[in-house]
Amino acid sequence: MSSPHPSSGANGAASAPPRQTPVTASLNRGEIVVAVCFFLLGGALIAIASGYSIGSLRRMGPGYFPLVLGGLLCAVAVALLVEVLRSRNPAPPLPWRPFTMVSLGILCFAFLIERLGMVPAVIALVILSALGDRTLGPLAIGAIALVMSVVSVLLFITALGIPLAAFKG
Amino acid sequence: MELLDNIALGLETALSFRTLLFCFVGVTIGTFVGVLPGIGALAAISLALPITHHFDPTSALIMLAGIFYGTMYGGSTAAILLNLPGSITSAVTCLDGFPMARNGRAGVALFLTAIASFIGSSFAIVVVMGFAPVVAAFAVQFSSYEYFAIMLMGLVASSSLSSGSPMKGIAMVIAGVAIGMIGTDVTSGQYRFTFGLSGLSDGVNLVAIAMGLFGIGEILANVGRKRDDQAANPVTLRSMMPERDDWNRVWKPAARGSVLGTSIGVLPGVGATLSSFMSYIVEKKLSREPQRFGNGAVEGIVAPEAANNAATQSGFIPTLTLGIPGDAVMALMLGAMMLHGIVPGPRFLVEYPDMFWGLVMSFWVGNLLLLVLNIPLIGLWVRMLSIPYHILYPMILVFVCVGVYSARNNVFDIYVALFFGLVGYVLQAFRYPAAPLLLGFVLGPGMEEYLRRALLLSRGDFWAFMERPVSATLLVASALMLLLALRPLVKVLIKRRRAAVPG
Numbered sequence A: 001m002s003s004p005h006p007s008s009g010a011n012g013a014a015s016a017p018p019r020q021t022p023v024t025a026s027l028n029r030g031e032i033v034v035a036v037c038f039f040l041l042g043g044a045l046i047a048i049a050s051g052y053s054i055g056s057l058r059r060m061g062p063g064y065f066p067l068v069l070g071g072l073l074c075a076v077a078v079a080l081l082v083e084v085l086r087s088r089n090p091a092p093p094l095p096w097r098p099f100t101m102v103s104l105g106i107l108c109f110a111f112l113i114e115r116l117g118m119v120p121a122v123i124a125l126v127i128l129s130a131l132g133d134r135t136l137g138p139l140a141i142g143a144i145a146l147v148m149s150v151v152s153v154l155l156f157i158t159a160l161g162i163p164l165a166a167f168k169g
Numbered sequence B: 001m002e003l004l005d006n007i008a009l010g011l012e013t014a015l016s017f018r019t020l021l022f023c024f025v026g027v028t029i030g031t032f033v034g035v036l037p038g039i040g041a042l043a044a045i046s047l048a049l050p051i052t053h054h055f056d057p058t059s060a061l062i063m064l065a066g067i068f069y070g071t072m073y074g075g076s077t078a079a080i081l082l083n084l085p086g087s088i089t090s091a092v093t094c095l096d097g098f099p100m101a102r103n104g105r106a107g108v109a110l111f112l113t114a115i116a117s118f119i120g121s122s123f124a125i126v127v128v129m130g131f132a133p134v135v136a137a138f139a140v141q142f143s144s145y146e147y148f149a150i151m152l153m154g155l156v157a158s159s160s161l162s163s164g165s166p167m168k169g170i171a172m173v174i175a176g177v178a179i180g181m182i183g184t185d186v187t188s189g190q191y192r193f194t195f196g197l198s199g200l201s202d203g204v205n206l207v208a209i210a211m212g213l214f215g216i217g218e219i220l221a222n223v224g225r226k227r228d229d230q231a232a233n234p235v236t237l238r239s240m241m242p243e244r245d246d247w248n249r250v251w252k253p254a255a256r257g258s259v260l261g262t263s264i265g266v267l268p269g270v271g272a273t274l275s276s277f278m279s280y281i282v283e284k285k286l287s288r289e290p291q292r293f294g295n296g297a298v299e300g301i302v303a304p305e306a307a308n309n310a311a312t313q314s315g316f317i318p319t320l321t322l323g324i325p326g327d328a329v330m331a332l333m334l335g336a337m338m339l340h341g342i343v344p345g346p347r348f349l350v351e352y353p354d355m356f357w358g359l360v361m362s363f364w365v366g367n368l369l370l371l372v373l374n375i376p377l378i379g380l381w382v383r384m385l386s387i388p389y390h391i392l393y394p395m396i397l398v399f400v401c402v403g404v405y406s407a408r409n410n411v412f413d414i415y416v417a418l419f420f421g422l423v424g425y426v427l428q429a430f431r432y433p434a435a436p437l438l439l440g441f442v443l444g445p446g447m448e449e450y451l452r453r454a455l456l457l458s459r460g461d462f463w464a465f466m467e468r469p470v471s472a473t474l475l476v477a478s479a480l481m482l483l484l485a486l487r488p489l490v491k492v493l494i495k496r497r498r499a500a501v502p503g
Helices: A029-049 A064-085 A096-112 A118-130 A138-159 B002-014 B017-035 B041-052 B057-082 B093-102 B106-139 B144-160 B166-181 B206-222 B244-266 B272-286 B299-314 B316-322 B328-339 B353-374 B378-384 B389-408 B412-429 B435-457 B469-499
Strands: none
Touching (some): A029 A064, A029 B166, A064 B166, A064 B435, A096 A118, A118 A138, B017 B041, B017 B353, B017 B378, B041 B057, B041 B328, B041 B389, B093 B106, B093 B299, B106 B244, B106 B299, B106 B353, B144 B316, B144 B469, B206 B389, B206 B435, B244 B272, B244 B316, B353 B378
16 A cells, blocks of 8 residues: 555554665565565476366366466566566565574474373473563463463363363373 | 344344353454554454364354454554554554554544444444345356456455555465365365375365464564563543544544445455555545644544444455455455355355344444443553563464364374464565465365356356356456556566666
């Protein structure tokens, strides 16, 4: 949404987009990589779909629609590249610490939930993911882990009856 | 008379103790989520989806809907007090809401947005009650051609009218449709794009994809980001009373916002966010003193808040009568119904009148509850704003993970959610909107199905789409929207050519 009026005074998320200075087009490597990924996705769609039976326009096989879609996606990706080559968006930050810790927490949860049960999985998730942000002390993390274990056992196992054990030996 | 019977039927459902309870829980969660910046309606509804899976469908739908329109009320609170939109739909409210707060009129702003929200919702609910049966009756004659055309228009609109680059929206919509094809092909029974993984043979789980994109993705975007912790000043009930001058300025913008929001909400593919932006622009254009906008004009908060609430309510018309969701939140709603084995469409009103009218009447109940939650109890929510995010996000993650697992009792879905969380974060960081992806995912399979059926009927002739007035109109409209969206790209190309010539 771009309003023709410069919004005065406020600096909220909705304020007018920054004016692009059309002096030099800087290459934004991240943007290009993403656009190329979309192109590759389109290519993969075409490659895989051509292994399915295509059929005719009248009687489409399972490969027809994905084939068309893959072609469209490739075309859009090319257009994106054109657009992106002129954009001057700054590269977004990649917050490594939260990224790794949250992902690790989720992976551990997935690994533990059927092996050791709900409570160990929840505790592992809370501790690992909370370490993604340095503000919380061990006591606070422990408290959140405890509260969430109780809440999830009561809500999901007792109230909703999910076939899972709180602890599994 | 039939309407009165239906209202009675709806009230019977909506006023039962069980439904009242779910409605109350829904709107309370909605307000809570709406107030907190960093989680929005999409995250909240995807979180609630696996839980409501265990309820009866009517209660589930009423609660999910309550969460949805509840966030519309709550969203303005953080926008006014902290200049942070609690949800995207209230981003515009920052523009005049925060200046009002700085002028010491935060209470008035909160009061007026609650009233405006109620006006917008009420108008739209009346429209839903009047028009949904009409649309449904009309849509009974629709065949594969019309459904394909409506779905296509929904996807085109959602991608090209979203904020930012329309090309990015279109890429996301196509990716969404592609992800929707994973699993068993309905027509031939063949597995497609499953990569030999048994977890994908039934397709990607809606809960996993939504939780990944909007739960995990949003957490990744917010954790570790430095916030300047502004404390919101407490709001007293007495400070909320508007002056006479305010009352005079409120009615017309609220009425215009309601009408505009309701009409935009009905369109497939465009949701509440667009309606609030549009109504802000309209108010500013119509105003005799446009310089007041941005400096605390009440019109600038009243109209968008009326509009986004109206759009939210009227968005139920296409979702319930055609089975075509207007935006990503509605797509989740539709997904929730399908998880319960109910397929929304023109026959929904006839087959499940108690559910439809119960839901609509629960809107009244929910909006009345929200008025209470957001005016006398506003102090409670203001205090909520001081909960730091680093305490909140590990808790949300637990709900995300347990929720995803419980939807199909399947560990594989947790990995899927993580994948979409990571990819979603990166894409959103590069300003690829996530909502079109979800909409494409939900609408894609039906679209392919209808296209195949339509072409089978027409013996492979594409002109059949143009020979039917409804589908022809919709297809032309979609083409126009696409052209409009592609205009900037064409401009870039022209500019490049012109850049060679000085002057």
